[in-house]
Amino acid sequence: MRALDWAADEAARHGRPLRIVHASVWERFEGATLTEDFPEGATEAAALQEIITDAEARARQRRPEVRVHAEVLPGEPIDVLRHAAGDSFALVVGRRGHSALMRHLSTGSTVSGVAERAWCPIVVVGDSAPGRPSGTRQVILGVAEGTQAGDAQVAFALHEAQARGCDLVAVHARSRQETRQDPPGLGSSPGAHALLSAAVPDRAARESGVVVHRQVIDGPAHHALPQAAQHADLLVLGVRHRHGMIHRGLRPTHHAALRHSPCPIALVGAPWPPRRPEASDVE
Template identity: 30%
Template sequence: MNHPVVVGVDGSRAGMTAAWWAAREAAVRRLPLLLFHSWTTQPLNVPIAQQAHNKQRYGHEVLQRAEAELLHRYGDLSLTTKLVSDPAAQALVDLSKDTALLVLGSRGHGSLASFLLGSISLHVLGLAQCPTVTVRAGDPAAEAGWGHAAVPDGGEIVVGVQEPGPAADPLLEFAFTSAQLHGARVHAVHALPVSAVVHQHAMAAGLTFGRYEAEERIRLTATLAPWREKFPDVPVAEMVTTGPAGQVLLSAATHGQLVVVGRRGHPSRLTWKLGPVAHAALHHAPCPVAVIPHA
């Protein structure tokens, strides 16, 4: 059984933009799409009375509207809806166990305002067991359903490789698969710490700075090698440079189609933490951002 692409909708433009992006991704990946709404966790500006039956009715209407719009464009898409009473954050985390891809909406640049509340998106991004993508309202690549022309496939999938080696494999698998599906190239970015720290690392390893940098390039190339072999038709660009990892990644993502970053798994379902690179991408990247859990 194919696990679905799941997207949260709440009637806002941000949620619907995410739904359009998710529908296109589900169609390309040939996966079913599940539209999700929590009627107990609705936006504060929902123009309805607070009685439970009105909230449920609003949730049904949101799902029906979104379903009709998506099926109008993707008529052969396998689409189902799910209205729940559980808090949105926990329900989405629970769904992530059997989900291929989870998609969340974000209201705009400068803050991670989710399709519901910023804290909900952060909670889900920090604990989801599957790749999770945030899509901003206004993203031209996703807003075909809002009267914008769809952006054609192509461009770059920018992936931040913080630590070359096996830990990067889940990120690279997602990046290469996405690139193949969309006719894009993979741009793998590895940032070395700022100069003073690099020199300390190099000296501790008995290397000159130049040799240390060369060794890191070799490590990145070796990490990418099996993925190049598995996806021979996907063009690949590599970049190793010195600087703050978040800034380096954002600079590379200026014209990216998707940014892919990692997030370490956590032993507890009650605690989560996103690193500074993931935060930088989620707050400032000009395109959708995929957060991939890894060991």
């Protein structure tokens, strides 16, 4: 329900419609037959409809200004969500506490499976995510080696900060190797600061109207980024895509953030904004 609330708020924030999808394996393989021949089928179909009807009513009550459409689609959740999202503005999914999350992150799980196949940014909202944005009002952008201005995750993070009217904090976690390469007596690595400036240049900040802070943290990214996001509205991380698919899967940094970040996490890799302007739903 927190994911649903977050998606409704996001749709209102960006002036976009909200499409709510419930994937049903039962509906795909047994729905039509059982509904026709057995009372249990009708009961199951009614239960599915109740789930989606309640979700739609909740979203409408929370954000009356948002156009909402809800439906049950037959099929495996990963396939249904990936195809339903298309090249939408974003795909929002929920996850439960740490023990359930570990199951979700296993091979074939919904969260990791959708994240590795989605054609649009995927936002994961956990049970611990605040119901409303925090008072700190920050969007955190994790900047790794190779991140460039204009990359999808940078554009998405700037857009989210702009929509919220809050600051963007670009964070780079320095590895031990980077620290060993620092010239003596210079403190934080000039290379790390240059990396942050290249990823989110002053020009991009001015054009978006977003105040950008750049922060270098010593330590592994899978520890530093969740810590940096303790009081943030959103943590944005990049993923490597090749032909619309994540290359080499999610890294330990992504898994650590999904386990430990107290705020929603956006995994961005496919081209953004969406290439087709008409495909603008928040799923």
